[in-house]
Amino acid sequence: MEFKGQHILTAEQFDKKGLLALFEKVREMEEVLVGQRAVSDGGKSKGFEKTLDGKIMATLFYEPSTRTRFSFETAFLRLGGKVISGADMMNTSSAKKKETLYDTGKTLSQLVDVIAMRHPEPGSVDELASGCSIPVINAGDGPHQHPTQGLLDIYTIWKNFEGKIDGLKIGMVGDMKHSRVAHSLCEFLKYWNVEFVFVSPEELKMPEVVVEELKGEDLKVLETTDLEGTIGEMDVILTTRIQEERFSSADEAEKHRGMYVFDSEMMEKAKADAILMNPLPRVDEITTDVDYDPRAKYFDQVGNGLAVRMALLAMVV
Ligand code: NCD
Numbered sequence: 001m002e003f004k005g006q007h008i009l010t011a012e013q014f015d016k017k018g019l020l021a022l023f024e025k026v027r028e029m030e031e032v033l034v035g036q037r038a039v040s041d042g043g044k045s046k047g048f049e050k051t052l053d054g055k056i057m058a059t060l061f062y063e064p065s066t067r068t069r070f071s072f073e074t075a076f077l078r079l080g081g082k083v084i085s086g087a088d089m090m091n092t093s094s095a096k097k098k099e100t101l102y103d104t105g106k107t108l109s110q111l112v113d114v115i116a117m118r119h120p121e122p123g124s125v126d127e128l129a130s131g132c133s134i135p136v137i138n139a140g141d142g143p144h145q146h147p148t149q150g151l152l153d154i155y156t157i158w159k160n161f162e163g164k165i166d167g168l169k170i171g172m173v174g175d176m177k178h179s180r181v182a183h184s185l186c187e188f189l190k191y192w193n194v195e196f197v198f199v200s201p202e203e204l205k206m207p208e209v210v211v212e213e214l215k216g217e218d219l220k221v222l223e224t225t226d227l228e229g230t231i232g233e234m235d236v237i238l239t240t241r242i243q244e245e246r247f248s249s250a251d252e253a254e255k256h257r258g259m260y261v262f263d264s265e266m267m268e269k270a271k272a273d274a275i276l277m278n279p280l281p282r283v284d285e286i287t288t289d290v291d292y293d294p295r296a297k298y299f300d301q302v303g304n305g306l307a308v309r310m311a312l313l314a315m316v317v
Contacts, residue, residue: 003315011187025311052081075309105131150184171234178243
């Protein structure tokens, strides 16, 4: 697949070859980060920090974010580019005056070289991109997709299992209905021969389109409400918070809170070589004592995400 100049709107855009090419680039970026953050990398990173010299990225965030926006911005800065940051676009931009995303895209195309955008509406990023002559990267469109989080998640799996993803049993636990992170990760994992176990309350099951697509690829999918009975088989455990902001009322979300909690006791039931992932923020689904468990990878994911976004931006811009 071609990266240069492309919009990155959904995970479906990637094929396996594209993913593997990206992973190679991510490795290079990890070297760059060693060079920038530690004392020395023996000169390996020489030159990379100028890759985006003279380029400007705008981040347009219409929804809250800690990791994703700072990660995009850090990635761009670490490659020598400059950043304009829109952190509260619903209130501070002309969205407040009912400007369309199409017009916002037309406008920003006159100003900057690339946009990373987050918005609560599924498909919003496509509307912005339809007005853009510069690449747009989806940083989360409502409950629909979050392709760069999916990329950093599959990279985390690939890295931890040393490239051997085939044969893994992938558990995803929590609010499968609204987790754009889980939706995007499934799109990437379908290129490998894996089995899925989706654990969620009945009302928060994985959307049928996602399940059907995986089954269509001849991949085994088990959907259950039972974590204790299935955790012991999982090689990868992706947990997600209840996406409170996607419910009609706080009470509705509250009903599901505390249903699947990963504490030291629960982790005793997990495989010794499993990895525990979470896109963060965590609310109550992982207790902090688990942070010291070597299987906990959720803060490593943040580090991987920086290298992944550096690689992607270097390839796209
Ligand atoms: C996720 C998101 O925004 O979808 N967070 C992230 O990008 N790291 C997950 C979440 O908010 O629960």
